[in-house]
Amino acid sequence: MARAGNCPMSFRPHPASRGILLDRRRILAGAGAAFVAGLAVRSAAALERTDALFGASCRRPDGSYGCAIFSERGEIVSTVSLPDRGHDVAYDPVRRRAVVFARRPRTFALVFDPVSGETLQTLTSIEGRHFFGHGFFSPDGALMYATENDYDAAHGVIGVYDVAAGYRRIGEFDCHGMDTHEALLMPDGETIVVANGGIETHPDYGRQKLNLSTMEPSIAFIDRRSGDLLDRQLLPSHLHKLSLHHIAVDAQARVWFGGQYQGASGDAPPLVGFAEAGRPLALTAMPETDLAGLGNYIGSVATSRDGARVAVSSPVGNTMLILEAATGDILSRHALRDGCGLAPDGLGFMATSGAGDIVRLEDDDSPTRADLEWDNHILALDAVG
């Protein structure tokens, strides 16, 4: 098993980015024998065997919603029940707590223990805001940041929460765009990068898109302490309907994005590219057949632990691609029906699908299928040491 801590490459994503580190042994030591004894036998065994844990929202066979923590072998370690469909997960490496955010336009977020599945706290977005489904913690675990919709103003914001004060919301930052979806902390630990999808929605109108003719997606860089806008890059005007929702940071601190095209279905715009503060957005050319296979929709983006590769998924096209970050060249193609979730795993990528598949792309000799339908994202909680 390749472990992030043993990785010979120098790059390691910041703990608050998609590659969050969770030391299983420390968890077990901290939790105490009584806790481990209290775990279901299968869960405890799965936890003991694994070096890496992942978290993802899901729908269960009875139609209810939850969030599950699973091992690299696809064994379920814990689950937590959600009142409605969840989306992405964030992890506080200091207090070792996970937070699962509601899928838009819902208003809950659950703080839970990823090992036991115990719900520790339920958060509700403030009046006039709903969660967009993504968030992250500051490196010291003191603050949680969540993307939210100021829906009456049709403006994306990042809500800032004081963890020690029981996740009290202490303020918000303007994201300088609508439909702020995924937000990450850059490797400098100080800069937030957000993907503003550009689509106006309002809970009074369900999930209907209200402004397709005037969409203006962007990637914005924001100071995580002051909320100051450091830079904001737009797509060229002919691509203004390419909604940018998902991002991941590579070894050169370039922010790879995947687009969801809202224009004519017969168009075939570029869907993948990267952002760097102070530079125009770069779009990656792809062979026509690969582009067609993505169905004008990227559902998730992840970078490998060494930051040298980028994976993008299309649940619409039932396709995943792995690209070389330095060149944008496609290194491999993977078919996965309704495949969307992606996270770094060792030197490769872990992937999940809406059909319940848990697959290690490229080298999986024993893919598994859970009795769950996975939501769009996976958070990696890999072990070290």
Place this chain on the structure above:
Amino acid sequence: MIASLSRRALVGLALLFAGATASHGQEDGPPAPSRATEAEKLAVVANAIDGFIRPGYARFHDHATAAASAMNGLCSEPGDTALQDARDRFATLAASWSRIEFVRFGPVMDDNRLEKILFFPDRRGIALRQIQGILGGEDETATTQQRLADKSVAVQGLGALEFVLHGTDAETLAADRGGFRCIYGRAIARNLSSIAGELDAAWSEDAGIATRLTAPDAADPAWRSAEDSLQEIVGIFIHGLEAIRDLRLRPAMGESAEAAKPNLFLFRRSELALASLRANFAGMNDLFAASKLAGLLPEPQAYLEDSILFEFANAERTLSELAPPLTEVASEPDKRQGLTYLLIVTDSLQSQFAEQVSPILGLSAGFSALDGD
């Protein structure tokens, strides 16, 4: 009245519940998928094009041209009769659009045509501000079709023409020969006629969109298989019914009669909200029949055809029993029950297409692909 509506509501709820149960792992397992061949699926797509989409856009084109002609008549020979004629033509045009508006693929998605024809909802009042600005400032750039087409999508379609014909000071149209308001309205109608003509032409030619849909190709980014094409047709029902619920009914109805916001109904100035809804449902009913979509269902699920037709009939009967203005209907508890029932029927139909027809035909978007995020 109340008792009968309540009983009908219960029937609707029961159907909804039955639909939900049938679609979620009942004891016998999921229904057997359709064994329809690729050719059979593409025949349904061709039926939809020939029997619904092409004639739908052709009618819309005809009515837009007639509306432009009526506006021209009003501008040159104003009077009460001419104004009424223009308003009647507008009503016919709006209804013809409502029949076909949930086709949200192909040429209507190019060049913002969809929003140019109908910019709705206008949650922040952009259109009203801009239209009033044009009228107040007598903006000359809004008086010809060509120049109007380059302006904001909010000022060049059905919503703008409705304001011209039914908004504040619209009665001046009957007396003001060659006035700015009328000339602007004429430009809007001509613009609609121009866009409708483009849609009609694009769908009429045998090459192009019709071929791409009926002869899908793996290299086509949009329609790579018969399933992709069929999904567009089924999507008209699924997304159309969602749009009726989320954009046309719920925002204006609010949670209760007291909380209703009737100003949020489409075409509330012209009191055409009900007519538009009737045309929405009638269009989908026609598409369902013309496409012969139900013919793809396996025998054990063939009952869905009657079930869907039953709900379309419920929708039509309910709408026929409601009298405009809809703004009053939403705010008065007794009358409101009809709308509440319509909402239930809409959900029931949406559920039958999304949770039963679609998976049986192998078209369901997966849990991750569903609903984009």
